[in-house]
Amino acid sequence: MKPEQEVRNYFLALNYLEKQAQKKEKFSEKLILDVQKLVEKGASKEKIGLRGPMPPGVLFAVYDSQTGNPDYIPPEYSDVPKLLDELVEYVNTTDDHPVIAAAIVHYQLVTIHPFEDGNGRTARLLSGYILDINGYGFNGIGSLEEYFAYDVNEYYESIQMGLPALYYSGRDNPPHPEIWINYFLRMVQLYSDKVCELSEGSSNEAVTSSLSYLKEKEKELLLFLLTHYRREFTPIEISREFGVTNKTIINRLSTLVKNGFAEPVLAKERIRSYKLSSFSAEHEKELIAALKK
Numbered sequence: 001m002k003p004e005q006e007v008r009n010y011f012l013a014l015n016y017l018e019k020q021a022q023k024k025e026k027f028s029e030k031l032i033l034d035v036q037k038l039v040e041k042g043a044s045k046e047k048i049g050l051r052g053p054m055p056p057g058v059l060f061a062v063y064d065s066q067t068g069n070p071d072y073i074p075p076e077y078s079d080v081p082k083l084l085d086e087l088v089e090y091v092n093t094t095d096d097h098p099v100i101a102a103a104i105v106h107y108q109l110v111t112i113h114p115f116e117d118g119n120g121r122t123a124r125l126l127s128g129y130i131l132d133i134n135g136y137g138f139n140g141i142g143s144l145e146e147y148f149a150y151d152v153n154e155y156y157e158s159i160q161m162g163l164p165a166l167y168y169s170g171r172d173n174p175p176h177p178e179i180w181i182n183y184f185l186r187m188v189q190l191y192s193d194k195v196c197e198l199s200e201g202s203s204n205e206a207v208t209s210s211l212s213y214l215k216e217k218e219k220e221l222l223l224f225l226l227t228h229y230r231r232e233f234t235p236i237e238i239s240r241e242f243g244v245t246n247k248t249i250i251n252r253l254s255t256l257v258k259n260g261f262a263e264p265v266l267a268k269e270r271i272r273s274y275k276l277s278s279f280s281a282e283h284e285k286e287l288i289a290a291l292k293k
Contacts, residue, residue, distance in 0.1 A: 048115075060074065091105060098135075107177070
């Protein structure tokens with residue numbers, strides 16, 4: 001089914017761009033073409049790659065599905081290569097903030113409309129790629145698609161900016177690009193806030209889950225270590241604080257080690273001392289809050 005194929009193709013394109021981002025691959029026409037090819041995998045040959053001339057008397061346009069009227073008439077196919085070259089040069093030489101550059105990439109690819117199909121998906125994927133390679137991505141936690149789809153009418157109204165349908169009547173050089181850029185920035189901020197909430201929720205869940213494996217005495221020891229020992233420590237000095245035997249503390253520490261809260265420090269293959277783990281250090285505030293409840 002076509003919807004299922006589109007989802008599969010989109011996932012393929014995401015995986016491809018993730019690999020390219022790891023290599024810090026520069027934005028290029030090849031990158032654009034590769035993404036569209038993945039987005040349109042399984043489609044007919046004429047739908048893959050840059051669009052060509054239309055048959056005599058046929059207008060290439062984006063048509064309203066209900067009225068049949070053209071909503072948008074892109075530039076002539078012969079102008080597409082030059083426009084893509086200009087976009088690639090802009091991305092690789094601009095001093096604009098990466099989030100602004102991502103917004104422009106999105107707008108330009110949708111507006112240039114270099115392909116017969118897959119222009120919107122390619123534009124959204126590549127604007128996300130610009131965010132990713134510049135450290136403004138969402139670390140694989142969803143994408144802006146969710147917010148663009150939330151109010152499709154606002155998305156289209158923002159990208160059209162109230163301009164005529166013909167590319168050469170203003171969309172080639174919009175007088176008020178801030179309409180689209182402000183919308184794009186707002187979507188980035190909204191989704192960034194959501195990612196932060198998801199991340200914090202996941203972190204709190206991990207902390208609560210990990211503490212469930214500890215008994216009360218082990219939790220008491222962990223709280224004491226978090227609030228008093230940010231350095232290495234020995235079981236004997238902790239046993240003095242608690243008024244229990246050295247062996248008792250070693251047993252409790254072994255449970256903390258097993259569950260990732262502490263780490264042994266070795267000397268000549270023997271445990272010399274202990275220290276709090278990186279997990280405990282990273283989640284110190286959450287752990288202390290949970291342990292004090």
